[in-house]
Amino acid sequence: MKLLINLLISTPEFFQKGKLPLLVVLVFLGIIFVYFIEKAKKGGELFIRKIPGLEALDDAIGRSAEMGRPVVYLPGLVGLNSITTIASLGILRKVARKAAEYGVELIMPNADPLVMTTAQEVVKEAYLDAGRPDLYNPNNIMYLTSDQFGFTAGADGIIMREKPGAVFLQGYFYAESLILAETAFSAGAIQIAGTTATTQLPFFIAACDYTLIGEEMLAASAYLSREPILLGSLKAEDLAKAVIMVFLIVAILLKTFGIIDLSFLLEIK
Numbered sequence: 001m002k003l004l005i006n007l008l009i010s011t012p013e014f015f016q017k018g019k020l021p022l023l024v025v026l027v028f029l030g031i032i033f034v035y036f037i038e039k040a041k042k043g044g045e046l047f048i049r050k051i052p053g054l055e056a057l058d059d060a061i062g063r064s065a066e067m068g069r070p071v072v073y074l075p076g077l078v079g080l081n082s083i084t085t086i087a088s089l090g091i092l093r094k095v096a097r098k099a100a101e102y103g104v105e106l107i108m109p110n111a112d113p114l115v116m117t118t119a120q121e122v123v124k125e126a127y128l129d130a131g132r133p134d135l136y137n138p139n140n141i142m143y144l145t146s147d148q149f150g151f152t153a154g155a156d157g158i159i160m161r162e163k164p165g166a167v168f169l170q171g172y173f174y175a176e177s178l179i180l181a182e183t184a185f186s187a188g189a190i191q192i193a194g195t196t197a198t199t200q201l202p203f204f205i206a207a208c209d210y211t212l213i214g215e216e217m218l219a220a221s222a223y224l225s226r227e228p229i230l231l232g233s234l235k236a237e238d239l240a241k242a243v244i245m246v247f248l249i250v251a252i253l254l255k256t257f258g259i260i261d262l263s264f265l266l267e268i269k
Contacts, residue, residue, distance in 0.1 A: 032239055037232030046235050053192050053210035054223055060190045061098045064165030069189075070105035071095065072164040074155055074180060075119065076171020076195070077148060079112045083218065084196045088170040089115075089122050090221035091194070095168055096126035100135055104165075108141045109158055111151040116143045152176040156183040169193040169208070170217065173200050181207035194220070 040046055064071050073095055075088045092108070099106040106123065110116035120141045127136040144154040159167065160183065167184035169177070169191065177193075177200040184191050185207060193204035194212030204211045212220065222230035254260045 028243075029236070029240055033233060033236040035232075036235040036239075037229055040228035040232040040235075046231050048219075048223060048231070048234065051212065051216050051220070051223060053194060053212045053216070054220055056190075056192060056210050057094065057224075058098060060166035060168075060192055061095065061102055061104055063190055064099075064104045065102040067165045069165035070107050070162050071099050071166045071168070072155075072159055072162065072184075072189070073106060073108045073168045074171065075108070075110060075115055076169075076173050077111045077151065077176070078172045080114050080118060082172055084172040085112075085115060087218045087220060088194075089118060091168070091170050091217075091224070092119060093122050093126050094224045096123040097130050100127045100130035100132040103132070103135065105135075105137075106140060107158060107162060107164070109144045109151070109155045110142065111144060111146055111148075113143050116141060148174060148176060152179050155180060159183050159187050159189070163187050164189045166190045166192070169195075169204065170212070171195065172197050178203040178207060184208075 036046065061071055073092055075085060075092065076082075078085055080086065096106055098104075108119055108123070110119065120138050123141060124133075124136050124138070127133050144151050156179065159180075164184075164187065167180075167187075167189040169180060169184075170193070173180070173195055174197070177195070177197075181191060181193065181204060191208035192210045192212075193208040194217040195201060195204060196214050196217060198214070201211065201213060205213075219234055222234045
């Protein structure tokens with residue numbers, strides 16, 4: 001009985017030694033994030049590979065201006081609780097600003113009322129930044145329906161009637177993705193799509209001119225705005241992923257050949 005009591009008595013520790021690897025990783029991540037953010041703030045050059053879909057954004061809107069046609073922007077079917085929708089609104093700001101600069105009408109049907117309200121504010125601010133608040137029309141950013149194929153039918157109708165010069169499909173889509181893309185193609189619009197839905201990426205790649213694949217869409221805000229904090233965070237995240245991948249490969253090889261025992265990593269919680 002005395003032995004059992006002794007086993008249950010806790011011993012004071014400054015921190016759990018079993019979580020030391022987590023502390024090392026946390027410190028490493030903190031250092032690289034601070035380093036890249038400070039470097040970006042000081043004007044240091046941070047290389048980010050070109051993303052064709054974002055590079056073509058100006059050309060797509062310029063094409064609409066030359067043809068005298070509007071731009072249609074579709075933010076997907078999910079609400080503001082999705083990081084994909086938040087990323088889409090970041091892209092929308094750039095699209096709206098360019099549309100205002102070129103004097104192109106921007107039409108944006110929505111499947112969520114909260115996304116619609118937020119998009120109206122984003123577009124309004126973008127038009128103000130471009131110095132063309134007179135071109136802003138809140139009625140062009142409308143709510144259709146939350147029904148999946150009801151929204152699809154409504155958006156297709158807008159595309160066929162308005163004959164846009166460019167269609168942006170940026171958000172989380174489901175089975176309606178190919179229907180929307182094919183309709184935009186038949187209307188003669190250049191299409192720039194982007195989604196994190198892996199099941200819909202093949203359809204966008206096949207049917208659209210440009211496609212932002214997965215994290216390319218999430219990185220779009222940093223790519224387009226060039227804000228130091230966003231750029232620094234993006235570079236730090238990429239470096240952290242590269243280091244983790246190298247560590248995993250080395251660890252697998254060491255474990256495979258029995259050079260070192262890494263079972264202690266399984267105890268980290």
